[in-house]
Amino acid sequence: MKNVYDIRYENNLIYVLSSAPEALWQEIYSDTLIIVYLYYLDTLSVYLHYLDGIPEAIHVCLVSSRKEVLREARRHMEASGRKNIRYILKENRGRDVSALLVTCADLIKDYEYVCFLHDKKERSAEVKRDTELWIKNLWGNTVGSAGYIGRVLQLFLENPSLGVLAPPEPVGDHFCTWYGYGWHDSFGITEELVEKLCLDTDIRQDKPPVTIGTALWFRRDALQKLFDHGWEYSDFDDEGLRRQDYLSYGIERIFPYVAQDAGYDTGTVMTEAYAAIQTNYLQHAANLIFKEAEPFFPVNNLADLERYRSNKSSVIEFAKRNQEVYLYGAGTMGQFCLSLLRKENIQPEGFVVSKGGGVSMVDCIPVIELERLEHLPGRAVVITVYALEVQDEIAKLLEERGCQNYIRMWEKGI
Known part of the structure; x- marks a missing residue:
């Protein structure tokens, strides 16, 4: 069984939807319920605008713990x-989540498709x-x-394995x-719920996680x-x-873990307009x-990042197996490898270079020319340089001097 995050990525369960004539789906509107929890009176007009756009044939349930909000x-x-x-x-307990799981628990039994939404207010x-x-994300990408x-409903009809559709994870300068x-x-609390519900x-x-904000469509x-x-208001402190x-x-x-237990996948859904905003922001x-990360983590594309993730444990294990470890290359990648090993409390003996160029120390580690390194066959060497052709040249130099105990930090598929 795979994780729901990986399933969404590997199966590309990201849906960017346009609008289409409403009449095409009239036959399933009677099986659809939209539940909305509203709490804030001063921002109510923002959400009423979205409610006005919901097809007339769909049943809507408005829930609040404040009489004045329901009245307006x-x-x-x-x-x-x-x-x-x-x-x-x-x-007035449990806010939006109790509105779904307690207030409307019996109500959803009469419907096949359910959407749940709630209002939101900034904390500062x-x-x-x-x-x-985020509000545009939650509301526009569910009931735009x-x-x-x-x-959205057509997606459910066309994809029987889809159980949950949620807006994308929020983006923002502070998120x-x-x-x-x-x-x-x-x-911790999510894992406790998995155990409590006996989810497979x-x-x-x-x-x-792939659902954030308690806004979603679901079967x-x-x-x-x-x-x-059987949730109760008293469950919420x-x-x-x-x-x-x-x-x-x-x-x-x-939600996605409950759906997986029931044999369903979880996807992400958004409007074309929001997809444009999100793409621009994320780029x-x-x-x-x-x-900004380059001086500390000199990896600038996904392929190199995956190679680093794949190789770093092998490099660390190699260094731990050997008492005397040298790093071939004292440049950016050599210093990067040094920081990686130091985090594991491994202190290399020195940097090895083909030509010293007058530099004797880098980051408190001696720099030694290859020609001056004694007893090379007994040393362990990490080739830190990135370029494959240079790696090959260094490996040849080491082998010519009797050193077979080396590893390449950036070799593909260590």
């Missing part, structure tokens, strides 16, 4: 002539811009327009989730096991809301990251 939402929807809406006042002025983009909603840090110290799934801390069957648990082991933080990450971000 009802006033707006009735003024627009919208029908097929249910309004539910819930206990510093992240206001990032949060606004009537035609877009139809295309690290997209870069693989989506656990945010919530892995692959969950690992080194593989990031009821894919997540039925989660709803069958809102005093722990700021802690990373808060129950809701685990639940928002567990800019990747440029900044690689440029």
Whole structure:
């Protein structure tokens, strides 16, 4: 069994959808429910705009723990002539997650396809811009327009193995989730939920989650096991809301693992407009990251990064097996290898170079010309240079001097 993150990548379960005429999917609207949890009165108009675009034939359930929010939402929807809406006042506990798992647990039994959304507010002025983009991500990529909603439902019809479709991980100047840090110290509580629900799934801390923010489309069957648990409001301790082991933080990450247990895949879905924004942002971000990291981590493309990931453990093991280790090459890659080994408490004896050029020490390590290195057959050498043809030349020089105990740091497929 593979991890859901790897499945999404390897099967390219990323869907960029356009809008299309709504009438094409009228026959499945009666099997569809959209649940929305609303809490903030001052930003309500932002979300009402999205609600106005939902096809009339789809049933909508608006949930809140605040009477004034439901009152204003009802006033707006009735003024627009919208029908097929249910309004539910819930206990002010567990926020959006309890709205889905407790308030509406029985309601979803009558539908095959369900969408869940909630409003959001920035925690500080510093992240206001990032949060606004995240809101566009969560809402635009789930209920962006009537035609877009139809295309989402069409995906489910065309792909029986799809159980969950969620917006992409958020991007932003202050957010690290997209870069693989989506656990945010919530892995423990998510793993506890996996055990509590007895899920047959692959969950690992080194593989990031693929649902963040509790906004998603799902087949009821894919997540039925989660709803069958029988959640109650008392399960949610809102005093722990700021802690990373808060129950809701685990639940928002567990959807793909529940779906995998039920035999379904999880994909990511977005509009063409958001895909353009995200692509532009991530290209800019990747440029900044690689440029600033280069002096410390001189890897500037994915192929080299994969080669480094594949080879570093072999280099470390090689160095640990030998008492005297030398690094061939005192340049950028040699110093990079030195930092890698020092993190493992391995101190090389020195750098080896073909010609010294008058340099005797680099980073407190002696630099020794090959011709002056004695007892070479008994030494262990890591060839740190990057260029393959230069590696071959160095290997030939070492072998001519009786040294067979060497490893190439950048050799493909060590």
